[in-house]
Amino acid sequence: MNKDTQAVSATEAKSTLESLAMIEKNTTISLRAPLWLNLIISCAYGMGVFSWATTRHDNQWILGAIISALVFTIGVGFYLYRSRLLGVKPKIVARSQSEMLFGFILAIFFGAIVVFSRELSKDGIWWASYAGGIIAAIALGYVSHRFPSGDYKAGVNKND
Template sequence: MNTTDHPITADDARAALESLAMVNKIAVNSMRPPLWLILLCAVSLGIKTAAMGLMISNDLWISIQWGSYIVCCICIASWIITLHVKGIDIKIVDVNITKTGIISAILICTLLVSSRVTYLQTGSLLFPVIAGIFNTLILAYGLHFGLRWNVKEREKN
């Protein structure tokens, strides 16, 4: 742009920014996992939360927890492999941490621990199941809209 004699007008700059925003939106949508994979991962976390809360000293609850761990790991690994096949390399340690991500992680961990503590104190089966449902909803919402949150926070900066 420095070598041309034509100055850039405000309309040209707006059009260029709009086209960049459109390309960014397409890129974000292509990196987002499909809805079935999001739901599978979120439901496995919800089952893990309920199983952790209801964990009685028998092998059934322990195997349910390990099964949910395995399903969640398979979901994440399959999506990373799918992105790699598409030509998008993801570094797990280079993730952009946002305020919304931190809040949702704290909520998920709090529900995991409090479901177990509440079950031990009250003996009620209701709270671990409700905590599992909330964790499912939090993770599904975060995985579905998480990349868009990151893009919106970058646009503000």
């Protein structure tokens, strides 16, 4: 039998880990939407949450929710098309358990924002719809920028 044992020095291991971290950082940067597009998508989502929380009976805020949904959908579609043109394929479906857990936590968080802002607004707390829209927009913008791959483990690196 041929045993091929090679000892890896500490400097080689360190340089390999640094290059892997650089590859992960570059991948994260390439998956990010441009700031202007992230701002449009996040503001459309926040406006949708605000509009939905403000609707009462037959008022016109539902039109704001519909327009926000259209702008949000067009923005996400443009991001996916732009990524395809650049040769980057962003994940749409979770592929690992950590991505699934992160997506589930985000779904609970954003769902709670929508429900609580709507219910508190219906109960007469007028500023709840504003707070819900602002929190949703800021949270979506942060998550989209910081964790574009959908995995919270990939966003742990503090050097970007």
